[in-house]
Amino acid sequence: MRAGEKTYRILRDEILEGKLRPGTVLAEVEQSNRLQVSRTPIRQALSRLVADGLVTAQSPRMLVVTDMDADRVRALYELRHALESHAAALAARRGSSAPFELLQRNLLAAPELLADSEGGLRRYFEIVDALDAAIDEAAQNSYLSSALASVRLHSARIRRLSQHDADRLRSAAEEHLLVVEAILERDPELAAHATHIHLRRSLTSALARLESHTAESSSQRT
Amino acid sequence: MRAGEKTYRILRDEILEGKLRPGTVLAEVEQSNRLQVSRTPIRQALSRLVADGLVTAQSPRMLVVTDMDADRVRALYELRHALESHAAALAARRGSSAPFELLQRNLLAAPELLADSEGGLRRYFEIVDALDAAIDEAAQNSYLSSALASVRLHSARIRRLSQHDADRLRSAAEEHLLVVEAILERDPELAAHATHIHLRRSLTSALARLESHTAESSSQRT
DNA sequence: AGAATCGTTAATGTATACACTAAGCGAATT
DNA sequence: AATTCGCTTAGTGTATACATTAACGATTCT
Numbered sequence: 016m017r018a019g020e021k022t023y024r025i026l027r028d029e030i031l032e033g034k035l036r037p038g039t040v041l042a043e044v045e046q047s048n049r050l051q052v053s054r055t056p057i058r059q060a061l062s063r064l065v066a067d068g069l070v071t072a073q074s075p076r077m078l079v080v081t082d083m084d085a086d087r088v089r090a091l092y093e094l095r096h097a098l099e100s101h102a103a104a105l106a107a108r109r110g111s112s113a114p115f116e117l118l119q120r121n122l123l124a125a126p127e128l129l130a131d132s133e134g135g136l137r138r139y140f141e142i143v144d145a146l147d148a149a150i151d152e153a154a155q156n157s158y159l160s161s162a163l164a165s166v167r168l169h170s171a172r173i174r175r176l177s178q179h180d181a182d183r184l185r186s187a188a189e190e191h192l193l194v195v196e197a198i199l200e201r202d203p204e205l206a207a208h209a210t211h212i213h214l215r216r217s218l219t220s221a222l223a224r225l226e227s228h229t230a231e232s233s234s235q236r237t
Numbered sequence: 238m239r240a241g242e243k244t245y246r247i248l249r250d251e252i253l254e255g256k257l258r259p260g261t262v263l264a265e266v267e268q269s270n271r272l273q274v275s276r277t278p279i280r281q282a283l284s285r286l287v288a289d290g291l292v293t294a295q296s297p298r299m300l301v302v303t304d305m306d307a308d309r310v311r312a313l314y315e316l317r318h319a320l321e322s323h324a325a326a327l328a329a330r331r332g333s334s335a336p337f338e339l340l341q342r343n344l345l346a347a348p349e350l351l352a353d354s355e356g357g358l359r360r361y362f363e364i365v366d367a368l369d370a371a372i373d374e375a376a377q378n379s380y381l382s383s384a385l386a387s388v389r390l391h392s393a394r395i396r397r398l399s400q401h402d403a404d405r406l407r408s409a410a411e412e413h414l415l416v417v418e419a420i421l422e423r424d425p426e427l428a429a430h431a432t433h434i435h436l437r438r439s440l441t442s443a444l445a446r447l448e449s450h451t452a453e454s455s456s457q458r459t
Numbered sequence: 460a461g462a463a464t465c466g467t468t469a470a471t472g473t474a475t476a477c478a479c480t481a482a483g484c485g486a487a488t489t
Numbered sequence: 490a491a492t493t494c495g496c497t498t499a500g501t502g503t504a505t506a507c508a509t510t511a512a513c514g515a516t517t518c519t
Contacts, residue, residue: 066288090378097323156312
């Protein structure tokens with residue numbers, strides 16, 4: 016793999032995993048030494064991360080990992096609502112049934128998966144990712160897909176900040192199931208509304224966890 | 238200004254103005270010679286253009302100006318609909334009245350502006366841009382704003398491909414006025430629907446012009 | 460004759476030297 | 490003592506040499 020691509024993925028994953036915390040300064044020479052590549056691929060990676068919105072120019076010559084707080088989470092979910100509801104509605108109009116029938120079966124089996132050990136959790140997330148991909152595919156709109164890709168990047172970061180419990184994931188699976196069923200019934204409005212409900216509940220859960228984390232951090236500070 | 242920034246703007250504007258036509262190959266050395274800067278700022282500019290979606294990797298080592306056809310125009314307008322309707326609704330909820338009252342007055346005066354000479358047309362577009370900016374500001378959502386910025390880049394390109402006549406612009410001003418009035422009346426749904434109507438009519442107009450241009454091109458080929 | 464492989468070439472990918480700019484610290488002057 | 494000016498330094502911005510790779514063409518083998 017190209018050094019620039021590799022560097023980009025490493026830095027991106029470190030930001031998404033929270034290993035590089037919001038506010039962390041990303042200097043070219045420093046990262047160049049750390050990751051053992053020259054400044055050129057580092058610059059390329061940082062440019063892409065700035066374009067992604069994961070890194071922000073704090074001053075003309077200082078890049079930092081973008082901050083994330085409750086207000087930003089709310090704003091992101093607002094955008095997700097606009098995009099994903101629309102995408103689900105388009106999928107209901109245009110999608111072929113086969114992939115969604117498969118997803119329906121998989122989602123119905125989700126509770127047992129989540130009762131399983133580690134591997135089940137991974138498999139669960141694969142199914143959710145497959146749903147995103149199926150909706151993308153069905154919506155047949157490359158502009159929408161790339162906007163969604165951007166949004167999902169930031170969503171992934173929030174997901175890490177607020178790790179889910181099995182209860183929430185079971186509920187989420189049911190919510191996803193409603194979306195899939197709406198798409199299978201070719202009901203765009205219903206698909207959009209089911210997506211809306213899922214996002215609202217997901218936001219509530221994310222905010223609750225974010226606040227409890229923040230409370231922890233500030234109590235650690237005392 | 239930095240060479241990389243300057244190069245980016247030059248290439249971007251040339252693409253938006255149609256000076257660099259869809260499919261044009263953008264090779265580093267070639268552009269480096271043409272624009273009289275080294276490959277480094279060229280690479281930076283090309284990366285940004287790829288991120289913008291204005292340039293596409295056709296093969297692992299060949300960048301071309303992204304193609305634009307009727308289907309893509311429709312897809313883009315679909316995304317615009319999702320984003321701008323939502324933004325207008327948010328503006329109706331959250332915006333302060335003052336900037337929209339000013340916009341209302343300006344849009345009411347638009348017909349006279351368009352009857353004017355050159356300067357009037359420029360002033361008209363300034364007002365439309367100000368409306369975009371006011372909605373952005375009022376929606377108070379940075380993620381939404383950056384998604385809209387991306388969409389507007391592509392819209393600007395389509396606008397160039399299909400130059401408007403005064404009649405269409407006068408109608409557009411009336412449509413914008415409906416959006417502004419809905420925002421002033423704090424009616425989110427109305428604002429969203431007014432935006433929907435504007436986009437639909439704008440799309441129809443753009444497609445009609447695009448087709449007539451395509452027809453011209455193919456008749457030129459005979 | 461056709462297809463496949465290897466070599467050449469021309470492009471991008473990477474490293475690095477050099478340029479420039481901005482920020483911080485110190486000294487000098489008011 | 491405080492403020493301002495200038496110098497130093499550390500960082501990014503640019504150019505370019507070198508490495509690498511992919512594409513094209515020619516040659517050879519089937």
